[in-house]
Amino acid sequence: xxxxxxxxxxxxxxxxxxxxxxxxxxxxxxxxxxxxxxxxxxxxxxxxxxxxxxxxxxxxxxxxxxxxxxxxxxxxxxxxxxxxxxxxxxxxxxxxxxxxxxxxxxxxxxxxxxxxxxxxxxxxxxxxxxxxxxxxxxxxxxxxxxxxxxxxxxxxxxxxxxxxxxxxxxxxxxxxxxxxxxxxxxxxxxxxxxxxxxxxxxxxxxxxxxxxxxxxxxxxxxxxxxxxxxxxxxxxxxxxxxxxxxxxxxxxxxxxxxxxxxxxxxxxxxxxxxxxxxxxxxxxxxxxxxxxxxxxxxxxxxxxxxxxxxxxxxxxxxxxxxxxxxxxxxxxxxxxxxxxxxxxxxxxxxxxxxxxxxxxxxxxxxxxxxxxxxxxxxxxxxxxxxxxxxxxxxxxxxxxxxxxxxxxxxxxxxxxxxxxxxxxxxxxxxxxxxxxxxxxxxxxxxxxxxxxxxxxxxxxxxxxxxxxxxxxxxxxxxxxxxxxxxxxxxxxxxxxxxxxxxxxxxxxxxxxxxxxxxxxxxxxxxxxxxxxxxxxxxxxxxxxxxxxxxx
Amino acid sequence: xxxxxxxxxxxxxxxxxxxxxxxxxxxxxxxxxxxxxxxxxxxxxxxxxxxxxxxxxxxxxxxxxxxxxxxxxxxxxxxxxxxxxxxxxxxxxxxxxxxxxxxxxxxxxxxxxxxxxxxxxxxxxxxxxxxxxxxxxxxxxxxxxxxxxxxxxxxxxxxxxxxxxxxxxxxxxxxxx
Numbered sequence: 001x002x003x004x005x006x007x008x009x010x011x012x013x014x015x016x017x018x019x020x021x022x023x024x025x026x027x028x029x030x031x032x033x034x035x036x037x038x039x040x041x042x043x044x045x046x047x048x049x050x051x052x053x054x055x056x057x058x059x060x061x062x063x064x065x066x067x068x069x070x071x072x073x074x075x076x077x078x079x080x081x082x083x084x085x086x087x088x089x090x091x092x093x094x095x096x097x098x099x100x101x102x103x104x105x106x107x108x109x110x111x112x113x114x115x116x117x118x119x120x121x122x123x124x125x126x127x128x129x130x131x132x133x134x135x136x137x138x139x140x141x142x143x144x145x146x147x148x149x150x151x152x153x154x155x156x157x158x159x160x161x162x163x164x165x166x167x168x169x170x171x172x173x174x175x176x177x178x179x180x181x182x183x184x185x186x187x188x189x190x191x192x193x194x195x196x197x198x199x200x201x202x203x204x205x206x207x208x209x210x211x212x213x214x215x216x217x218x219x220x221x222x223x224x225x226x227x228x229x230x231x232x233x234x235x236x237x238x239x240x241x242x243x244x245x246x247x248x249x250x251x252x253x254x255x256x257x258x259x260x261x262x263x264x265x266x267x268x269x270x271x272x273x274x275x276x277x278x279x280x281x282x283x284x285x286x287x288x289x290x291x292x293x294x295x296x297x298x299x300x301x302x303x304x305x306x307x308x309x310x311x312x313x314x315x316x317x318x319x320x321x322x323x324x325x326x327x328x329x330x331x332x333x334x335x336x337x338x339x340x341x342x343x344x345x346x347x348x349x350x351x352x353x354x355x356x357x358x359x360x361x362x363x364x365x366x367x368x369x370x371x372x373x374x375x376x377x378x379x380x381x382x383x384x385x386x387x388x389x390x391x392x393x394x395x396x397x398x399x400x401x402x403x404x405x406x407x408x409x410x411x412x413x414x415x416x417x418x419x420x421x422x423x424x425x426x427x428x429x430x431x432x433x434x435x436x437x438x439x440x441x442x443x444x445x446x447x448x449x450x451x452x453x454x455x456x457x458x459x460x461x462x463x464x465x466x467x468x469x470x471x472x473x474x475x476x477x478x479x480x481x482x483x484x485x486x487x488x489x490x491x492x493x494x495x496x497x498x499x500x501x502x503x504x505x506x507x508x509x510x511x512x513x514x515x516x517x518x519x520x521x522x523x524x525x526x527x528x529x530x531x532x533x534x535x536x537x538x539x540x541x542x543x544x545x546x547x548x549x550x551x
Numbered sequence: 552x553x554x555x556x557x558x559x560x561x562x563x564x565x566x567x568x569x570x571x572x573x574x575x576x577x578x579x580x581x582x583x584x585x586x587x588x589x590x591x592x593x594x595x596x597x598x599x600x601x602x603x604x605x606x607x608x609x610x611x612x613x614x615x616x617x618x619x620x621x622x623x624x625x626x627x628x629x630x631x632x633x634x635x636x637x638x639x640x641x642x643x644x645x646x647x648x649x650x651x652x653x654x655x656x657x658x659x660x661x662x663x664x665x666x667x668x669x670x671x672x673x674x675x676x677x678x679x680x681x682x683x684x685x686x687x688x689x690x691x692x693x694x695x696x697x698x699x700x701x702x703x704x705x706x707x708x709x710x711x712x713x714x715x716x717x718x719x720x721x722x723x724x725x726x727x728x
Contacts, residue, residue: 296628
């Protein structure tokens with residue numbers, strides 16, 4: 001394929017994509033709410049109602065508002081229908097047809113017209129406060145069709161990189177854009193890329209970390225399910241920049257649909273000559289293979305992930321050497337998260353300047369969050385860095401179901417709980433760290449007044465205890481001790497001095513563990529101790545009552 | 552080693568003519584019997600046989616020229632692999648954070664009480680396997696449960712209890728959830 005072919009194809013497909021269309025979300029949350037049956041019924045209805053001209057139906061990726069699924073949207077009008085059932089199909093098709101052709105004779109059916117959702121994409125803050133970059137195609141294109149992706153300027157950035165830029169130009173653009181790793185740590189992406197690029201020529205690898213193990217996080221899954229080509233393109237650009245010819249996507253085995261969509265995408269990209277040998281008829285070769293994870297949280301840690309790709313137990317090893325120097329099979333390896341790769345193509349296409357204009361001083365661009373918990377609107381959102389938690393929780397999320405919010409948990413087991421009084425904090429890497437939490441991969445769980453924070457801390461500790469790989473003692477034994485201490489507190493059997501040991505043990509596990517899992521395991525305890533100490537204190541055993549016997 | 556199982560020699564297809572071994576063989580061949588394809592091969596084996604019997608692990612170890620201890624070590628390290636057969640019906644309760652704050656713990660204890668088993672166990676008659684998941688990524692419809700492979704959201708203890716009882720009353724066929 002050359003540029004001319006790509007552009008002709010893109011233009012032709014763009015017209016088809018912009019034509020009136022009923023879009024049905026057929027991934028993730030909507031799928032578990034029977035979305036496939038809805039789409040099939042809509043297709044049946046269009047055939048039986050014999051519409052002229054026939055209406056397009058497209059199975060697309062996530063539209064964001066997962067709690068109201070299955071979602072169906074009529075485009076270009078942008079009318080959203082939520083909680084659609086297969087029984088709604090006749091009315092829905094009729095209503096859509098009428099909207100598209102206002103001159104049409106009156107209702108075909110006598111039943112009351114189907115009410116569009118109250119969540120109008122053009123007016124509701126859940127949609128208007130978003131700034132989609134990573135998710136710009138999500139909910140719009142069919143993830144199983146490479147042509148849909150091309151119509152959205154897909155693979156153009158790869159072409160640009162290969163023909164108009166040298167590898168160091170690409171790295172300069174990424175460095176200037178200020179993009180930071182979206183997997184949680186926030187390490188400057190450009191710096192990571194240049195470290196790998198500087199290694200002597202030879203075998204190098206690019207790995208996409210799609211092992212989204214954080215409970216309460218589903219951004220990577222949504223991106224992979226809704227727009228898999230975006231990630232492949234990002235990886236190919238990265239490979240060109242650092243001089244790699246082989247890539248791996250490590251993806252959770254728990255995400256069968258994402259794996260399926262990725263496999264389809266890989267097949268199509270290979271067929272079109274966009275992956276494999278001599279991409280775009282240039283001397284650049286790049287192959288990508290999928291590696292399916294087998295359920296181990298520790299494999300999200302990069303050194304453990306590489307061990308797993310090598311077919312071994314996912315045990316981490318101390319750094320240095322960093323993967324950039326000695327990674328997969330001892331070769332220089334670039335590892336980035338799904339969302340980081342998804343940001344690459346737009347940066348190359350629009351330039352670093354454009355990206356720098358979005359976000360805050362030190363955190364550029366946007367961040368995708370999965371908003372869940374006790375909140376009105378749960379789902380996937382993408383907001384500019386620096387948006388306040390209050391905007392996210394109260395405006396976009398529509399507030400807590402009943403009552404008021406108590407805290408937001410970010411960053412999963414490696415993160416912490418942010419109390420409601422700190423909701424005006426802008427969301428960026430530094431602000432969250434100051435509050436004792438982290439950006440993490442982007443899980444955001446809202447908790448209401450009924451949530452017991454000690455119990456939450458114990459929940460995360462149980463998770464870390466069971467997920468500890470057991471290689472280093474502080475993590476293996478420390479998490480067990482922490483869990484037992486928390487259980488003792490929850491059972492009302494602990495004394496005040498136990499709080500002191502809890503604190504000390506947290507610091508010890510944090511300072512001495514080998515990898516990120518152990519280092520961050522105490523975070524949920526430390527952050528709840530900091531902001532919700534009262535809850536710990538009220539659970540303390542009343543000394544002197546004499547009914548407590550140590551186990 | 553379970554009764555009736557046969558040892559597989561030289562990585563050739565199983566003498567019983569079990570077609571599943573052919574598929575397994577093809578998978579290993581596609582990976583050129585590379586030791587680093589172990590996890591991929593175990594995935595395939597579990598997909599084919601439902602669980603990883605000792606015999607199969609030995610067969611894979613032999614074919615990929617890996618020490619059985621390493622194959623066993625990998626198979627037991629990852630949660631996804633099971634060395635015991637699962638029940639005719641499965642119930643997986645998601646214990647992700649979103650589900651947790653919305654009461655997943657009480658869902659789990661409801662099922663535990665009905666089936667008289669703990670998470671990770673199978674009922675004595677092999678009718679139901681109960682397990683927990685770290686996070687299904689279906690946080691939008693929390694609390695979520697997977698019944699016989701199908702994700703169902705917005706569960707309540709009552710609702711789930713009814714469905715599980717129904718599953719246990721229909722030991723053979725799968726019930727619509």
